[in-house]
Amino acid sequence: MDLSYTPAEKAFEAEVRAFLQAELPEALSRKVLSDASLTKADMEGWHAILNRRGWLATNWPTEYGGTGWSAVEKHIFEEECCLAGAPRIVPFGLKMLGPVLIKFGTAAQKAHYLPRILDGTDWWCQGYSEPGAGSDLAALSTRAVRDGDHYVVNGQKTWTTYAQHANWIFCLVRTATEGKKQAGISFLLIDMATPGIDVRPIRLLDGSREINEVFFDNVRVPVANLVGEENRGWDCAKYLLTHERTNIAGLGFAALGLEQVKDAARTMVRRGRPLIEDPVFAARIAEIEIDLEAVKLTNLRILAAVEAGGAPAAESSMLKVKGTVLRQAINDLARRALGPYAAPVLMDLDAGDNLEVRPEALGRRAEAYFNNRKISIYGGSNEIQKNIIAKHMLGL
Template sequence: MNLTFSDEDRVFQRGVRDWFAANTPEVLRRKVESGQMLTRDEIVHWQRRLDEQGFLVVGWPKEHGGPGWTPTQRYLYDLERAAANAPVGLSMGVIMLGPVLMAFGSDAQKARYLPRIRRCEDWWCQGYSEPGAGSDLASLATTAVSDGDDYVINGSKIWTTYAHWATHMFCLVRTANTGKKQEGISFLLIEMDRPGIEVRPIVSIDGEHHLNQVFFTDLRVPRSNLVGQEGQGWEIAKYLLTHERTSIAGVAESKAAMANLLRSAAERRWAGTRLIDQPGMAARLARAEIDLTALEYTNLRVLSSTAAGKAPGPESSLLKLMGTAVQQTLSELALDIGAEQAWPWHPEGALAEAAHVHSMERYAFLRACTIYGGSDEVQKTVLAKSMLAGAAR
């Protein structure tokens, strides 16, 4: 795909490329390329290194510590980071909660939490999904009952990523049962070391522990931890999900993965012929590149709207829908190209760093990407409603 960028953008792009080439630790580069999970300490250290360089909160406005980049520069930055096999900064606080606090938080909440997110002093997890209320988020049952200066919380959250590492959770709770289901939901900030919280591990299909179920039993949280107003949680949740779904699309990561697959297909042989020269594999790779190019153009259209001052809307659902489909396609290709190299399960030592050895784990994990952040069915419903509303106008 040929895109025209300004000379200033090209200079910026080269600078970012050079920085990642010089500053990405080789151990992190190998882990990202092979699909291994990073440790907590590795993530924290890398996030703080990005913040020192001004490369962490790239979507934040300058008054909150952002670099003041254009949407095009943010796009180029992400491409170069992924192409260098450099990890992304932890997303929960940076990509999701930060924008919510800027839009809905009190001055005190912004002053307290935003600097700590940047310095990775607080580690945030997301308390949305519940048993029986995942994609149907409005049916959540976790209650927060007002009691003096506190809320008393009872209920449970599930599929909570990194809750076992987190210091804080941003959480949807039910503060009222009158009217429409959405009207009784509020958005709370919760410290994870408070009495009344239990975190139980969930080992996912890829064999990793990054998910958890969290139980609240008579948990007391100050009313000052409420973001926005009581009953405004549904509005805030939808605002946050547009940022999450846009990031889940993973355009930069998919472009890097596509480049790795093309290189591997050119190196690996079957029956004496390079995989990339075999008609069946060549056709599958071409189809994947076409889908990825369409995804990238969609992403660029969203960037164009953002540059014009329009917040992401239903198009974030389209990005999420297309992006996760591309991720699954690439994970399937990685399995087929890797073949016997992809068979080991959680290998150790030197074998753990082989190019395809974590492909099966990655494939297994990405079976869920069309569910988390809102299932495909939810995204299609959002898009259908948007199209009907547009037709009515």
């Protein structure tokens, strides 16, 4: 993407590329570029590399260990990392909880938890969704009843990503039942080692384990672990979601995916010609690329607004909707480009299959296609985001 970078920004781009070439493990990059599953050690290793360089907390103020980068520098860093095959940093502590603690947390909470997020001592997961409260998050029913200097928590969370790795969970809990659904919700930090917590895996279609159910049975949580005011947790929840939705858009990964589609289309031969020369296929690539460039500019505007202290609602919803739709379109285009080679299980193919060239590095395109159907649902479904846009921008 040509944003007419200044000389300083071009120098920063070169610095990021040199860092990635020197520090990103080749084996890890290969796994990312081929859509292979990452282990906990893979994710923790890259987290540690970035932390040592001081390039981990790109969205935190410098006084808490942030980079102090401009919106353009953040964009350059994200895109270069994705194109190089760097894994996405697990967002729950760094991208979600960190900003909430910085805005709503006590001095003691910031001093204790923020350094532990940076150095990897704590792995956080997110306790938002429930079986009866997904897109309608305010309908949550997990209860926290005050008992002296503790809350007693009972209930269930679901779709909890990486809960099997986490030692802490931030949770929305109901502490009062009067008034609107959004009232009476509080934001709690809960140690996963506390008695009464049960984590149960939800197996995906391919047999992998990424998401979980988390059950709370009379779990005692110190009142000191309340973030913000009791019954005002919805303020924390909304603020966190603006950061989550911007992160979900994944525009760097969209850029990477589009380049991979182009590479595959240059390799795949149909009817004696590279697929990239097919006018219909080429037009679809061009359409997606134009949309991607437009969304990148929207992302820069949102990053600049956050940098100025804002927490855009409708704007981050727009980015989430368009970004996820684009990523799914790119996944679909990759699947179509590879034809039978995109299948989860490849049969032996021969010359009679009319496939003149077999790509050397295909990755797991079918798995990526099916797995990314979820990105337009979690973080608030795209239908809900369109309601937010209609309300805040159109007054409907």
